[in-house]
Amino acid sequence: LRRGANKQLLNIIKKTHMADLSIVFENLTPPNQEKLFKLLDNPDDIGLLFSHLSEKTFVEFVKIVDFDKLVTVFDHMASDDAAELLGCLDEELSDKILSKMKKEESYNVEQIMSYEEDTAGSLMVKDYVALEEDVKAREVIEALQNKYLDVEMPFYIYVIDNYGKLVGVSSLRQLVLESPDKPLKSFMATDIVSVKPYTDRDVVARLVSRYDFLAIPVVDDDNRIIGIVTVDDVIDILHETATEDMLKMAGVGEDYVETQSLLKGTRIRLPWLFASCLGGIANFFIIGRFESTLAQLTGLAAFIPIIMGMGGNIGTQSATIVVRGIATGRVNIRDFVKIISRELGVGFILGVTYGGLIAAVAKFSFMAEPFSWALSVVVGGSILSSMTVAAFVGTAVPLIFHRLNIDPAVATGPFVTTTMDLISVYCYFTITRLLLGF
Amino acid sequence: LRRGANKQLLNIIKKTHMADLSIVFENLTPPNQEKLFKLLDNPDDIGLLFSHLSEKTFVEFVKIVDFDKLVTVFDHMASDDAAELLGCLDEELSDKILSKMKKEESYNVEQIMSYEEDTAGSLMVKDYVALEEDVKAREVIEALQNKYLDVEMPFYIYVIDNYGKLVGVSSLRQLVLESPDKPLKSFMATDIVSVKPYTDRDVVARLVSRYDFLAIPVVDDDNRIIGIVTVDDVIDILHETATEDMLKMAGVGEDYVETQSLLKGTRIRLPWLFASCLGGIANFFIIGRFESTLAQLTGLAAFIPIIMGMGGNIGTQSATIVVRGIATGRVNIRDFVKIISRELGVGFILGVTYGGLIAAVAKFSFMAEPFSWALSVVVGGSILSSMTVAAFVGTAVPLIFHRLNIDPAVATGPFVTTTMDLISVYCYFTITRLLLGF
Numbered sequence: 001l002r003r004g005a006n007k008q009l010l011n012i013i014k015k016t017h018m019a020d021l022s023i024v025f026e027n028l029t030p031p032n033q034e035k036l037f038k039l040l041d042n043p044d045d046i047g048l049l050f051s052h053l054s055e056k057t058f059v060e061f062v063k064i065v066d067f068d069k070l071v072t073v074f075d076h077m078a079s080d081d082a083a084e085l086l087g088c089l090d091e092e093l094s095d096k097i098l099s100k101m102k103k104e105e106s107y108n109v110e111q112i113m114s115y116e117e118d119t120a121g122s123l124m125v126k127d128y129v130a131l132e133e134d135v136k137a138r139e140v141i142e143a144l145q146n147k148y149l150d151v152e153m154p155f156y157i158y159v160i161d162n163y164g165k166l167v168g169v170s171s172l173r174q175l176v177l178e179s180p181d182k183p184l185k186s187f188m189a190t191d192i193v194s195v196k197p198y199t200d201r202d203v204v205a206r207l208v209s210r211y212d213f214l215a216i217p218v219v220d221d222d223n224r225i226i227g228i229v230t231v232d233d234v235i236d237i238l239h240e241t242a243t244e245d246m247l248k249m250a251g252v253g254e255d256y257v258e259t260q261s262l263l264k265g266t267r268i269r270l271p272w273l274f275a276s277c278l279g280g281i282a283n284f285f286i287i288g289r290f291e292s293t294l295a296q297l298t299g300l301a302a303f304i305p306i307i308m309g310m311g312g313n314i315g316t317q318s319a320t321i322v323v324r325g326i327a328t329g330r331v332n333i334r335d336f337v338k339i340i341s342r343e344l345g346v347g348f349i350l351g352v353t354y355g356g357l358i359a360a361v362a363k364f365s366f367m368a369e370p371f372s373w374a375l376s377v378v379v380g381g382s383i384l385s386s387m388t389v390a391a392f393v394g395t396a397v398p399l400i401f402h403r404l405n406i407d408p409a410v411a412t413g414p415f416v417t418t419t420m421d422l423i424s425v426y427c428y429f430t431i432t433r434l435l436l437g438f
Numbered sequence: 439l440r441r442g443a444n445k446q447l448l449n450i451i452k453k454t455h456m457a458d459l460s461i462v463f464e465n466l467t468p469p470n471q472e473k474l475f476k477l478l479d480n481p482d483d484i485g486l487l488f489s490h491l492s493e494k495t496f497v498e499f500v501k502i503v504d505f506d507k508l509v510t511v512f513d514h515m516a517s518d519d520a521a522e523l524l525g526c527l528d529e530e531l532s533d534k535i536l537s538k539m540k541k542e543e544s545y546n547v548e549q550i551m552s553y554e555e556d557t558a559g560s561l562m563v564k565d566y567v568a569l570e571e572d573v574k575a576r577e578v579i580e581a582l583q584n585k586y587l588d589v590e591m592p593f594y595i596y597v598i599d600n601y602g603k604l605v606g607v608s609s610l611r612q613l614v615l616e617s618p619d620k621p622l623k624s625f626m627a628t629d630i631v632s633v634k635p636y637t638d639r640d641v642v643a644r645l646v647s648r649y650d651f652l653a654i655p656v657v658d659d660d661n662r663i664i665g666i667v668t669v670d671d672v673i674d675i676l677h678e679t680a681t682e683d684m685l686k687m688a689g690v691g692e693d694y695v696e697t698q699s700l701l702k703g704t705r706i707r708l709p710w711l712f713a714s715c716l717g718g719i720a721n722f723f724i725i726g727r728f729e730s731t732l733a734q735l736t737g738l739a740a741f742i743p744i745i746m747g748m749g750g751n752i753g754t755q756s757a758t759i760v761v762r763g764i765a766t767g768r769v770n771i772r773d774f775v776k777i778i779s780r781e782l783g784v785g786f787i788l789g790v791t792y793g794g795l796i797a798a799v800a801k802f803s804f805m806a807e808p809f810s811w812a813l814s815v816v817v818g819g820s821i822l823s824s825m826t827v828a829a830f831v832g833t834a835v836p837l838i839f840h841r842l843n844i845d846p847a848v849a850t851g852p853f854v855t856t857t858m859d860l861i862s863v864y865c866y867f868t869i870t871r872l873l874l875g876f
Contacts, residue, residue, distance in 0.1 A: 017649060155593060155611075172614070173582075176579055209677065212670035235672065235676065246680075246761075247758060251751065252758060252759060262787075269788060270788060270791065272751075273792060280743055280796070284741060287743070288803070291740075294736045301736075302721075302723075302726050305722070305859055305863060312855075314707070317688050317707055320687070328677060342703065346703045349704045358719070361719055365726070418747065425743060
């Protein structure tokens with residue numbers, strides 16, 4: 001790019017997929033980005049390039065770019081991609097672009113932008129094929145060759161009745177196989193799975209992956225088709241929701257923290273650690289209340305980490321199983337009692353195993369002391385109760401959150417581990433005081 | 439089903455998608471499963487039903503089913519699905535089925551079964567369209583109508599040369615749009631992205647989702663096409679790998695623990711907790727070594743939970759960001775130094791913030807004591823060092839594991855949290871001894 005060997009460059013660019021070019025683009029200086037941009041003349045390609053750029057690069061780049069060329073690019077983009085990109089820009093600029101775009105395109109984009117984020121409406125494209133039920137197979141192919149030239153994914157042909165209502169679906173594959181004179185209604189499938197524009201994107205993803213669809217139609221409340229969500233968007237949804245769930249579980253917010261900015265990374269993580277900090281302070285005061293107990297047997301403090309650790313780990317295990325089970329549909333809220341009792345059972349068995357093991361360690365470490373038997377019972381009992389309670393809490397909280405329509409992934413974050421730390425320590429000292437009488 | 443009202447039932451079944459019927463099927467008693475099975479006569483449908491069943495139900499059901507009908511079903515199934523299901527059965531039975539299947543089908547299935555699990559080879563289907571470059575658009579459509587009737591997803595037409603090598607790709611959509619007399623080579627795309635049969639499934643998923651493909655061709659070392667992996671399999675891969683990563687991070691093995699069996703759930707989780715248990719015992723001995731320090735100031739014990747908790751949480755945050763970043767391709771191993779120094783920075787800033795906060799709590803709680811200033815420095819310094827070290831370890835370990843080709847998700851499991859617990863506690867008491875002189 002530096003030498004300005006444009007012709008060779010152009011050849012290379014033509015052979016490069018825009019998804020790959022976007023990585024090169026990200027690493028160029030703004031003047032070079034502009035040079036590269038000038039070399040590209042196919043608005044479809046540029047649109048594809050834009051949709052692969054990071055939000056930051058795109059917003060910066062748009063400022064220095066030729067406005068008319070920008071409008072042309074947006075005119076050629078799939079309406080869901082255009083809506084997403086325009087949503088990143090400040091309102092003034094996006095309004096300016098929309099006002100210059102072709103009427104039909106800008107109408108579609110504005111409609112998509114009007115739906116809430118993370119709903120089917122915000123993800124759908126307007127490029128679908130919808131024909132009436134009397135249209136013959138041959139006519140459908142003709143329509144594809146003329147009217148629907150720019151449809152991105154014409155794999156399904158949606159069939160509508162006189163009122164525009166969705167009544168059936170056929171596929172490009174079926175069209176090729178049927179005799180040319182048959183009307184759509186004679187071979188279309190009538191068991192249609194559709195979603196509403198306000199359907200949550202997770203539901204859309206679940207339906208598409210469940211039935212192995214390439215696209216799913218979005219219909220309004222009168223069952224008129226208004227768009228489709230395609231399988232490539234579903235793949236993006238799956239990536240994003242899995243990332244979100246993991247980040248929430250670790251308490252790092254929802255959005256992936258960009259690796260560039262130090263301060264932003266700190267700011268996002270700060271509040272989540274506050275829960276853990278408050279819990280720690282609470283724990284400090286609980287232990288403070290038992291200072292006289294500790295003073296009589298300093299060795300008691302040495303068991304604090306193991307009791308906290310075992311409870312925390314088993315709680316995280318249970319919560320992860322339940323959260324992921326809910327997300328993939330393997331855990332059903334109707335089995336509430338069954339799931340809880342099973343996890344309680346697992347917690348109890350594991351608690352007996354490890355409680356016994358650590359009780360033995362306690363017994364041998366304090367062999368010389370007269371209270372070594374009592375101490376081992378205290379330690380073993382604390383491990384057992386803390387693991388059982390942690391398994392219960394780790395299972396119950398996400399299930400209850402799910403029922404209350406709160407995202408269960410939040411439930412395994414620092415809040416729950418902190419709660420379990422508190423319970424563990426409290427159980428431990430209470431049992432100590434009861435059994436050892438300090 | 440109980441009343442034997444077969445006709446109505448059959449009507450309902452015909453209207454039900456097999457993905458939904460599989461849920462009903464799971465909850466039926468074996469005799470009723472058999473009755474339902476007898477009602478189904480389309481082997482394609484039954485194949486679809488089988489592929490939606492859980493492994494357990496399928497293995498049980500196969501035992502009671504009519505063998506010849508079973509063979510017919512497997513003959514009609516997509517070869518990747520058939521290979522997966524046969525892999526669940528014991529070898530004797532699967533060999534018996536394979537030997538009765540049609541030669542061509544069983545050859546395909548056996549080939550797929552010969553590839554290692556989680557590679558492109560084990561996921562591919564043999565149902566693809568591959569034609570030579572001189573074939574004309576019209577002839578392609580004719581071939582689709584005759585020869586390739588049972589191809590599941592003929593959205594791409596792969597183009598091969600005289601030696602069978604993959605040289606181009608066209609789409610069903612393009613075919614419909616091109617004039618009927620043009621040969622494939624005049625309009626095919628030549629920038630083909632393909633994978634080898636031994637390519638890891640994660641790589642396949644990344645390519646398909648990056649380029650928004652509906653399928654990706656699998657070629658042998660001579661660039662001859664031997665199968666395709668379709669987008670619906672990629673969706674399954676994404677689901678599974680996200681689940682696996684989460685379970686590994688929580689230390690619950692790799693495979694989703696079925697919610698049915700108490701003992702199996704316990705057995706899978708037991709070894710992972712052992713790491714945590716060993717770490718706890720090590721911590722017990724570390725604290726034991728500092729017993730004289732603790733005896734002089736019992737209040738020191740009260741800070742153990744908060745120091746462990748803050749370190750553990752920030753470590754989990756860093757590890758999750760890195761693990762998920764690696765999985766989605768946002769974190770690049772080449773940026774090793776940059777990522778580590780950034781996370782160290784975040785750890786330090788957060789450490790100063792929370793260290794200061796908790797130091798203040800320490801100062802006020804022990805206000806009356808002469809050493810309250812020193813103690814607050816000890817506590818604050820311990821929090822700072824533990825959080826900085828934890829951020830470093832949480833970032834570095836998954837990156838190093840990734841470079842060593844060990845799955846980084848394992849790195850955030852109990853192993854790392856336990857290590858961080860040990861480091862936190864050790865730092866705390868060492869700093870105490872140094873500064874307070876106990």
